[in-house]
Amino acid sequence: MSEFTNTPLLEADSLHKTYQMGAVNVPVLRGSSMQLHQGEWVTVLGSSGSGKSTLLHLLGGLDTPDPGCGEVRYMGKSISSHGRRSRNRYRNREVGFVFQFYHLLPELTVIENALLPGLVGSGIRTDRQRALELLEAFGLNHRLNHRPRELSGGERQRVAIARALVNRPKVLLADEPTGNLDEQTGQEILDLLRKEHQAGLSIVMVTHDQKIAALADRVVVLNRGQVEETVSQASSAFSY
Secondary structure (H helix, E strand, O other), rough: OOOOOOOOOOEEEEEEEEEEEEEEEEEEEEEEEEEOOOOEEEOOOOOOOOOOHHHHHHOOOOOOOOOOEEEEEEEEEOOOOOOHHHHHHHHHOOOEEEEOOOOOOOOOOOOHOOOOOHEEEEEEEOOHHHHHHHHHOOOOOOOOOOOOOOOOOHHHHHHHHHHOOOOOEEEEEEEOOOOOOOOHHHHHHHHHHHHHHHOOOOOEEOOOOOOOOOOOOOOEEOOOEEEEEEEEOOOHHHHH
C-alpha cells in the first residue's frame, strides 16, 4: 500500500441521508464516515441497498446530507453547505463521475461527448487536445465521429471515462463501472482505471464484488447505511 499524507483530500463526516417515500421516511445513510487521500484508491463495498451509491452522490456533490447531519469536506473545506453554483463548479472541476450506465448523449459523437464537461456553464474551456489524447489512449481514435449506438458497451464506458477525466479532476467517483459489462470487457475497464490510478488519480469506487474491491488500497465496508470496517488491500479477506 502506498504512503499517503495525513490530511484527507476528500472526507465524509458522519453523513446521514433520509429520503421520503410517500408518507414514509426512509433512512439510507446513518452516520457514515470515510476518507480519501491524494493518490489513493478506496473501494466502498456493500450489498444492494446498503447506501453505497448515496454515499458516492454526497461525496460528489450530486446530493446533500440531511440538514445539520454531517458534512463532506474537500481539501479541508465543507462542500455540503455550498450553493448550487459552487457545487456545480466542484462537480465539474474537481471530481469526475463514471456510472454503471454510461449516460452518453445519443445525438452527440464520441468526441463531442468527451468534450461535454466544458460545455455546461462551468466557466472553463475543455482542451480538445486532452480529449483526443484520452480517446486515443483508450483505443477510440477510430471512433471519434461515431455515435453511442454504434459502439459496444466497453467502448461506451471508455468514452464515459474519457469524459470524466477530460477536465483533469483530482478525484474519480465510479459507481459499479463494470456492472453492465461482461467479465473480459470489465477487466479491460479496470485495467484502464488502474493505469490512471498509477498516474496519480485518486479513486472512490462503489462495488459489491470483492474481487474488484481487492484492487484498491483500502476497502470501506458499508452495511445498512453505516461503515462497519475499513480493510487494507493486504487483508486476506479480499485477496484472490
